[in-house]
Amino acid sequence: MSINQNRIIRSKNRVVEVTAAPGSGKTYTLIRRAVHLLATVPAEQILVLSFSNASVREIRQRMRAMSTDSTTGAEISNVTVQTAHAFAKGLIKQKSVLSEKRAIKLLARSIKAVQKDCKKGVLWPDVSTSQMQRRLTQLEELLEQQNIRLVLNFMSVVQASRKKVSESVTGKFDKLAGYVKVLCAIRNKYSAIKKAKGDIDYGDMLVQAVKAIEGGASIPFTHILVDEYQDCSAAQTHLLTLLANLDGRSLMVFGDSCQGIYGFAGANYTALSGVLDDVRQLSLPVSRRLTSQTAALASAVAQLEDDQAIQTTSAGKMPALVCDDTLDSQTKHIVRDIQKLIAGGTPTAQIAVLARTKALLHPVEQSLLALDVQTDRMGHTRHRKHVLAVLRLVRIVERLAVSKSKVKPERLHKALPSVTADDARWKKETLNLAKVGRMPSLESRYKGCAAVYLRLNGGVRKDADLRADVNRWLPKCRDYKDARSMRAAIKAMMAEEVVTGTIHAAKGREWDHVLIVGATDGLLPIHFATDDIAISQERNMLYVAITRARKNVRLYHAPTVNARSGKLFESASRFLDEPAVRKTLKVEKLTG
DSSP: OOOHHHHHHHHOOSSSEEOOOTOOOHHHHHHHHHHTTTTOOOGGGGEEEESEEEEEEEEHHHHHHOOSSSHHHHHGGGGGEEEEHHHHHHHHOOOOOHHHHHHHHHHHHHHHHHHHHHHHSSSSSOOOOOHHHHHHHHHHHHSSSSHHHHHHHHHHHHHTTOOOHHOOOGGGGGGGGHHHHHHHHHHHHHEEEEEEEOOOOHHHHHHHHHHHHTTTTTOOSSSSEESSSSGGGGGHHHHHHHHSTTTEEEEEEEEEEGGOOGGGGGOOOOOGTTSSSSSEEEEEEEEESOOHHHHHHHHHHTOOGGSSSSSOOOOOOOEEEESSSSSHHHHHHHHHHHHHHHHOOGGGGGGGEEESSSGGHHHHHHHHHHHTOOEETTOOOHHHHHHHHHHHHHHHEEEEHTTTOOOOOEEEEOTTTOOOOHHHHHHHHHHHHHHHTTTTSSSHHHHHHHHHHHTTTTTTTTTHHHHHHHHHTTTGGGGGGHHHHHHHHHHSSOOOOOEEEEHHTTTHHHHHHEEOOOBBBTTTTTTTTOOHHHHHHHHHHHHHTTTTTTEEEEEOOOEEETTTTOOOOOOOOOSSSSSHHHHEEEEEOOOO
């Protein structure tokens, strides 16, 4: 245990903010702090808060893993570990919270109520006819399916950030910039309808918890420990401030402001000293995860001063920026680098390919699959059972084509015992399957059977993950002559997989080798990040991606055309073009 860790664990200060470098043992230190408190404090008086279900699960898992041979080991399992929202829900004793589906219905009802008030002249009676018509048109636009979820998300962020509507239409909400007046009216109506029905959403939970504390609610916890403090929204920070100001309470928070990447959800890091008095600042500056070369790159990207730079105890390779002239050559070189790592003995599960957006991952996943290397997309459940089920259908139509027999619904039922669909759907898909047998190639037969399988499972558009999981095997069909040979090959594929995912999904995880795709200006930072706060969040995004690596980091840049805007992004990320960062990078310029 380091001197810094021991100082934190045994601290007698009432309010402490711990600044922790990536891989510095932050969660370990938090748990040891809880163990230290248990010597004098009942477990029922200790509360551990975090701001995601994933981090809560990790803390609970680590606590369970502690030895139960001692009294402390047994007691640690009685410490309460919750998300901030779960704590708030328990405090206000709310039985249920609006689901997204119900919230969208209420929001749609609110928008329609605002429309009605406009037409009656109750709302905005002094505006011109043309202005009123414009606002009615905007309300109609916000009711569209592709917009109403964005509005619901926006409402949650406004509540969490405790900002005005006009201050929140930035970043991912740029699309709503011209809708401020109608959004204010919708928000007021939505709040009124929720209140009348006695409903609350996740944003309301924090607001009501604050009111409960201010109203004298009984709080059994005397010691509050907070993990991932940088992910706090303004509402969550306010909640912690109220708890800390109660008599006889202590508060200790752990975080790294450079890892704050949830601004889109209302998170906004505020130093604890900015909201509370007599805050003791402590640190965990030494990373046991990063090499000195990776730490130097991360520190430069984050623009840390020398006295704030990440310290390490090990050395490794210098990170590389690989610059290609096309996306195809970039994909080829990423796959080549992965093959070299695997050939050198690196377990596939210790290789991660990360990107700012999901779209950048698809070409890499497809190319790896063509080489019989599977990928495990974080946040997506992939099952080979789906591709095997589709190939079972292909096998049926191939056999029937030879025997010139007809497909019967009973045969389809038997092939897919776990699928539930009505009789009419089974009959219709039996007819569709009969047409597939006449298709000349395995690829075309697979495509036809995949469509049948998706429709039997609720529709081609119902489950995007299932659709992607089935369709990603389509190019692989070109390597085999029939379904039988492809099924055998898939069953024989290696069990371990290369990890892929967005940087957001990678938060809190680590691998030996991290390959970052799309280190291109317009992709990272993303092109719609325009204000200083949004750019700062994007910088943090790159920092988080880099600091996932235990041994080595490689970044990849290639000119990219944005599918939606049609813009060509030609330059490497501006975050990598800074002089201090260039000193920490080896640049490789490749072609073809």
